[in-house]
Amino acid sequence: MIPPTADVVLPCLDEATALPWVLSRIPAGWRAIVVDNGSTDGSAAIAADLGAVVVREPRRGFGAACHAGLEAAGAEFVCFCDCDASLDPALLPAFVREVADGRCELVLGRRRPESAAAWPPHARAGNLAVARMLRRRTGLRLRDLGPLRAARREALLGLGLTDRRSGYPLEMVVRAADAGWRVTERDVPYRRRAGRSKVTGTWRGTWHAVNDMRGVLAAPADPPAGPPADPPAGPRATEPAGAR
Structure with missing residues (x-):
């Protein structure tokens, strides 16, 4: 079945090298929204030239860029993808189909690195620590908090997300769990990114990102007042494909 069309939000800071490949992988008929967060390498012009x-x-801030893209989107379904060529946006139609069919309200890509260089040890350790804290806070048994994801736009806006730094992806999951959303994971290949990471490329960057996320987890549960998702059976994370 052909999935519904969606807008793909691509937060971007100096990703001129990666943009041509990333934009070539946007599904046909979908709209790419590149949110330029202060690039100095011509990323914005390249993105515009590529449609x-x-x-x-x-x-400045990953969350600021993501939320600006969410607000600029107009499709019923919105996807998020890093703009560094580490993840393939061509995989997103399957994510959207799960949401459209009512099987879940939020789909996350569980990153499966294609090489050791794709996911440095410090970044993987930080992700694991946050996943454990998330489980204690919400009960969601997620293995990853990857940036490749899909949900309905109005439902996402209804979550009332406020973090504008590295905690934004985690806040989305926490508030979704507090609202009773069903959250699922899908295995996705994780490639070595093009260029240097601005967040988790170093131990220091990873440490700052984890601290941002600790602040999100420390916030009290506050169910959003926005439009609810389809009635779920309670927060849960389903097994990613092929994971046993």
């Missing part, structure tokens, strides 16, 4: 919608977000 993407370019949104400029002057406030």
Whole structure:
């Protein structure tokens, strides 16, 4: 079955090398929204030349870029993908289909690195630590908090996300769990990124990101007042494909 169309939000900071490949992988008929977060390498012009919608977000921060893209989106379904060529946006139709069919409200890509260089040890350790804290906070048994994801736009806006730094992806999952959303994972290949990471490329960057996420987890549960998702059976994380 042909999945519904969606908007793909691509937060971008100096990703001129990766953009051509990433935008070539956007599913046909879908709209790429590249949110330029202060690039100095011509990323915004490259994205526009390649047919993407370019949104400029002057406030620095991964969350600021993601949320600006969410607000700029107009499709019923919105996907998120890193803009560094580490993840393949061509995989997103299957994510959207799960949400559209009512099997879940939020789909996350569980990263499976293709090489040791794709996911440095410090970044993997930080992700594991946050996943454990998330389980204690929400009960969700997730293995990854990967940036490849899909959900309904209005439902996401209804979560009332406020983090504008590295904690944004985690806050989305925490608030989704508090609202009773069903959250599932799908295995996705994780490639070595193009260029240097701005967040988890070093131990220091990973440490700052984990601290941002600790703040999100420490916040009290506050169910959103926005439009609810389809009635779920309670927060749960389903097994990723092929994981046993």
